[in-house]
Amino acid sequence: MSTATTEFVAKDFKSDLKPIWCPGCGDFGVLTALYRALAEIGKAPHDLAFISGIGCSSRIPGYSTAYGFNAVHGRALPISLGVKTSNPDLTVIVASGDGDGFSIGGGHVPHIIRKNPDITFLVMDNFIYGLTKGQVSPTSGKGLKTVSTPYGSMEERVNPLLYTLSYGAKFVAQGTPADMKGLAKILEEAIRFPGFAFVNIQSPCVTYGEERDMIKGQKEYMKNLEEMNHDTSNKAKAIEIALEYGDSIHTGILYRDPNPGPSYTDLIKNLQEESKSKAVAKDKILEMFRPRLK
Amino acid sequence: MNNNLIIGMAGAGGDGVVSAGDSLITALALDKYHAILTKSFGPQIRGGESSFKLRVSTKQVRSIGEHLDLAIALNWDDFLKFGAELPISEKTIVIYDSNTGIEPENIPIKGKPARVFSIPIEEMAIKTAKTNRAKNVVVLGLISGWYGIAESGIITGIRNKFTKKGAEVLKGNEDAFYEGVRYAKENPISSGDIKLAQPLADAKLKLLTDGNDICAAAAIFAGCEFFGGYPITPSSEIMQLLSREIWKYSGVTVQMEDEIAGVASAVGGSFAGKKSLTATSGPGMSLKSEIFGLATMAELPLVIVNVQRGGPSTGIPTKSEQSDLFQAVFSAHGDVVRPVLAPIDVEDVFTMTVEAFNIAEYYQTPVIVLSDAELAQRKEVIDDIDVSKFKILNRKKPTEAELENYVRFKFTDDNISPISHPGMPKGNYLAAGIEHTETGAPTSGGEMHAKMIEKRTKKLDPIKKRSDLFITYGDAKAEIALISWGSCAGVAMEACDLANEAGIKVKLLIPKLIYPIAESVYNDFFKSVKKGLVVEQNYLGQLFHVIRMFVSTPDGLKPFSKAGSNPFGAIEIFEKLKAL
Structure with a gap:
């Protein structure tokens, strides 16, 4: 998709705003990995648009020098679709969390996947509502005691990996700031993918999260897909791996469609190109209402 | 004859x-x-x-x-x-x-x-x-x-x-x-000559269309390049015509998964620099209203067409009513002024849709067009529209000098700050639904919040002076008044004619600008008025009440409002006037 025109370094993408996150928040690592990935890709900040909803992770657009839109809770995906289809030359990245992306905004996920625009969807998954101070989230494990589930959650968790694979996402990956190098690489691959790309990022909440989900805790059950020689074109295998969500943290690309075909944005550009010659001048647009006897 | x-x-x-x-x-x-x-x-x-x-x-x-x-x-x-x-x-x-x-x-x-x-x-x-x-x-x-x-x-x-x-x-x-x-x-059916008179010799060429189709054409004419929406009766034809035509003009139509996504995508299109539209009816308006607030807060131009139908809830989807005026004026939380326009006939749907884009773009604000099922679905023969008389306004872009140290929400004399869009070098900024400073940085400071609300409100003040968005009709010195809006206005004009022909002096005010309330226009109109009727097709008398929030109306001015779906008749209004 994008070709480097100028050399960029990570700090070119870092804004002057100081993150409001708690010290030690996983999102710091995600942000750093993102800066690195963007520097590798080398597209100018003004050609990037970060779109987000509401939540800790949704603050990311403000921490980048790119164009950003920190919108309302749950609607980053449809907003991003409007941005990308209006200007397909932009690199559009959505920053979201498990609540924003899979609860209030969950209804948009299948539809953006089946449209397959060239947009990257990053979910900082920490199994909890952090910004609103510790309520149960759609990816919280069953039985989790939180301020809104004082007797333990009675619900099964959403499986973001399985969910997106089942809806037909052509690029599904998972990363964690516990492996910064790997995460930067995954983000770069996702952004470069010519279609809708989803990355679930196990970004721990240091304030409300469980010990097991902290960077240190994660390292004990992380499994590197590359080291496992996982074949990223094998969707069935990817689904098998996705089923382990919550028990293990597989890092790397679970699935990448080897023949992704044209994206939604490509199809739109094609249709516009084909239709152009049929346009009448705008000041003649009302001619379509000239009475005609059928 | x-x-x-x-x-x-x-x-x-x-x-x-x-x-x-x-x-x-x-x-x-x-x-x-x-x-x-x-x-x-x-x-x-x-x-x-x-x-x-x-x-x-x-x-x-x-x-x-x-x-x-x-x-x-x-x-x-x-x-x-x-x-x-x-x-x-x-x-x-x-x-x-x-x-x-x-x-x-x-x-x-x-x-x-x-x-x-x-x-x-x-x-x-x-x-x-x-x-x-x-x-x-x-x-x-x-x-x-x-x-x-x-x-x-x-x-x-x-x-x-x-x-x-x-x-x-x-x-x-x-x-x-x-x-x-x-x-x-x-086999004649009348003893007299019932033949229809010939059209006037100087009659203009005609167009034949309805309020939804001409709305879509107006959007393209105004430069709309993005439509996001969801099917809903009685507005879907707007999306349908655009899905056929907009590609020819480098535009995009997206049918989204729900009403919220429809307006959200349109806000995204506007953020990306394109003139954007969504169209819906009452239930969709209810769902979309959070995003209207976002567009106000992020100062993004956006046109929303509400083809009103009977409500609340599912109501009467196929029949006309003018009962979404309160919603258009007051929906979305927080301190918000959002312009609302109401066309009076099929031709006026064209004019008001273009006007809505102009206001939205110039003032960087969402604008609601209140059409209704009656206008949307009736086919009307209208005179050719001279489109050359329409001016098309675009959002004010930052100059090269302004881009050197770009401040997106800069306080200016007219409270309108030049707006960039992704892809424009040096224009990078953060758009946000959260309160922000001039640069777009999030803030929770009360002082900045107050200043920003004032900016977003005051920038719209000039709209209140737009007397051209009103029609005054009938006897200018009359003591008896009619006020009517939207698809009811035409019947009110006929009622006004009936009264004046019968020797009862009546004048009529038709606001096409529903909100903000143009206080001076109403005050001027009321100078001669002792009594009158505000005619509208809703039960509560919604325009009547919104006017009275801002303007002292004559004691004798009463609502004449009734729920849809049966339209008013001119004689019905005339009779009511006589009984005043």
Whole structure:
């Protein structure tokens, strides 16, 4: 998709705003990995648009020098679709969390996947509502005691990996700031993918999260897909791996469609190109209402 | 001679009632008459009863009118289902198909029409076209014969439609039409001359369209390049026309997964620098309203068309009502002023849609256009619109100098800050629904919040001076006033005419700018007024109350408001005026 025109370094993408996150928040690592990935890709900040909803992770657009839109809770995906289809030359990245992306905004996920625009969807998954101070989230494990589930959650968790694979996402990956190098690489691959790309990022909440989900805790059950020689074109295998969500943290690309075909944005550009010659001048647009006897 | 004619016809599905109405209005448009056509259907998706009501005149018609001059029943069961939509008075001539087997004195209608005729419509169809499916063509022949209208247009229409079906079918339909014409000439329905007067010699060329289609065309004309929406009655045709046309103009239409996504994508399109539109009806407005607030907060231009229908909740999806005015003015939380425009007829839908884009872009604000099912669905013959008189406004972009140290939400004299968009070098900024400083950085400081609210509100103040968004009509010094808006305004104009012709001095104010309330325009209008009516099709008197929030109205000004779906009639308003 994008070709480097100028050399960029990570700090070119870092804004002057100081993150409001708690010290030690996983999102710091995600942000750093993102800066690195963007520097590798080398597209100018003004050609990037970060779109987000509401939540800790949704603050990311403000921490980048790119164009950003920190919108309302749950609607980053449809907003991003409007941005990308209006200007397909932009690199559009959505920053979201498990609540924003899979609860209030969950209804948009299948539809953006089946449209397959060239947009990257990053979910900082920490199994909890952090910004609103510790309520149960759609990816919280069953039985989790939180301020809104004082007797333990009675619900099964959403499986973001399985969910997106089942809806037909052509690029599904998972990363964690516990492996910064790997995460930067995954983000770069996702952004470069010519279609809708989803990355679930196990970004721990240091304030409300469980010990097991902290960077240190994660390292004990992380499994590197590359080291496992996982074949990223094998969707069935990817689904098998996705089923382990919550028990293990597989890092790397679970699935990448080897023949992704044209994206939604490509199809739109094609249709516009084909239709152009049929346009009448705008000041003649009302001619379509000239009475005609059928 | 007649200058004005109202025809209503009803029949069963398959009788071709609606197609007869379409043929007739098209032929009349080509002859440069003015006309309005409304169609009505039973609740079935296919089949079921259908009807049309058509008003034709040599002068501009401002409403569909009230009682029928000619009522046509292909069968009585179906005709009666349309009750108030096809009203019969003592001036109405009623014709019906003899195959119903009912004697003229026994027809099942209330009241006493002027004259009633049993006519062998089906028999003539079968005799000529060998099928009862040509009943509608026979009726067109009858209308053409009695009123001396549309003969060449209808026959050309028949040729265009049936040539491809072979010579025999074509001849059958031509014969059916001329059989109707012949029958009409041999069997007059009135002793007087009921022929419709010729169109005026200087009549302009005509366009034939409805409020939804012309809204979509206006959007393209205004430079709209993004539409995001979700199907909903009665607004879907706006999305449908754009999905056919917008690609030719490098635009995009996206049918989204829900109403919220529809408006969210449009806000995204606007953020990306494109003129953006969404269209919906009441239930969709309720769902979208959080995003209206976002567009206000992020100062993003956005046009929202609400084709109102009966509410609340699912309400009456196919029928018109003007009950979403409170919602348009007040929805979305927080301190918000959001311009609301209301077109009064099909031509005005074009003007107000272009105006909505201009206001949205210039002031960087969401703008709501309140159309309604009546305007959206009625076909209207309108004079050619001179589009060269329209000015197209665009959002103010930052200059090179301003981009050197770009401050997106900079405080300026007119409170409008130049706006960049992704892709524009050096214009990078953070748009946000969260309160922000001039640069776009999030803030929770009360002082900045107050300043920003003031900026977002005051930038819209000049709109309140837009007296050109009002129509004043009637006797300027009158003590009796009418105020009406949207699709009711045309009937109010007719009522105003009736009153003045009857020697009762009345003036009428039609706000097309519903909000913000243009206080000075109302104050000027009220100077001579002692009493009057605010006519609108909702139960609560919504415009009446919103005006009174901002303006001291004369004590004698009362709401005359009623719920949809039966439209007001001019005589009804006139009677109410007389009783004041």
